[in-house]
Amino acid sequence: MRNRHVTAAVTAAALLVLAAGCGAEQDPEPASSGPSQPVTSTPPPAPTTGETPSPASTTASPSPSSPSPSSTPGAGARNALRRGDTGDAVRALQERLDRLGYWVGESDGTFGLLTEQAVYALQKAAGLRPDGIIGAKTRAALDDGKRPDARSADGHLAEVDLDRQLLMIVDDGEVSRIFNTSTGTFEHYTYQGETYLADTPRGRWTIDWQVDGWRDGPLGRLYRPKYFQEQGIAIHGYTSVPPYPASHGCVRVTLPAMDWLWAQDVLPKKTQVWVY
Secondary structure, three states: OEOOOOOOOOOHHHHHHHHOOOOOOOOOOOOOOOOOOOOOOOOOOOOOOOOOOOOOOOOOOOOOOOOOEOOOOOHHHHOOEOOOOEOHHHHHHHHHHHHHOEOOOOOOOEOOHHHHHHHHHHHHHOOOEOOOOEOHHHHHHHHHOOOOOOOOOOOEEEEEEOOOOEEEEEEOOEEEEEEEOEOEOOOEEEEOOEEEEOOOOOEEEEOOEEOOOEEEEOOEEEEEEEEEEOOOEEEEEOOOOOOOOOEOOOEEEOHHHHHHHHHOOOOOOOOEEEEO
8 A cells, every 4th residue: 555645754663554454455344443463363274275255355357458258169168167166177287387387275176265276376477368278279388388487587575576466486586486466456445535556666675564364453454464665565375466557556466375485484574675
């Protein structure tokens, strides 16, 4: 979140208020009356692929100017793979996505939430409309091994590509893991009579604060957030991660993806985050 009227005189306490509040973002989740301490109950276990559906987002669908759909009518569409499918073909898809670096969770042969997220990411990297379906064009991108390129050349860091809505983990210039993400809508919204801009600030930042659990704030909840920008922008887990911008500024991934990032210590404090 960014308040265009915030000045350099904003205190650390005010920043904590901002940091606690970008979780609900554009989804209709009840907002608290102000920042609170992290929830002390045990976080929910990470579901395996296909167990937990993602709630529908109320944010508008992608712009009509998006690239052409990935699936085509006819035999290719009939043979497409999509959410709800099961079997060896799905398992092979999951294993291929994993080898290419798209985080898919467990390769269990069930096309669920996490597989759909990985397909979104592949489609974005290939310049296709992200519909989550393995049609003819997406199959070709998969077979061709389409992957996004990193901009950094040295070190371990996270890169957030706002144009393609991708979060990438990069090591010495090589992309190791790729996630579908949903960032700020870049639209104005009003909270308690003040107008804010829902942008994810471009720049080079550093993770300097994190909360291992749920954090409640004025706009809702953030799961295991890792804050990287002084106005309260974080990479965090959320229950809805559509393939287009839908947040108030934070960088969303699924709850299981956030659990994995913590479990593997992929984004420790002091990790650089490049947003472009």
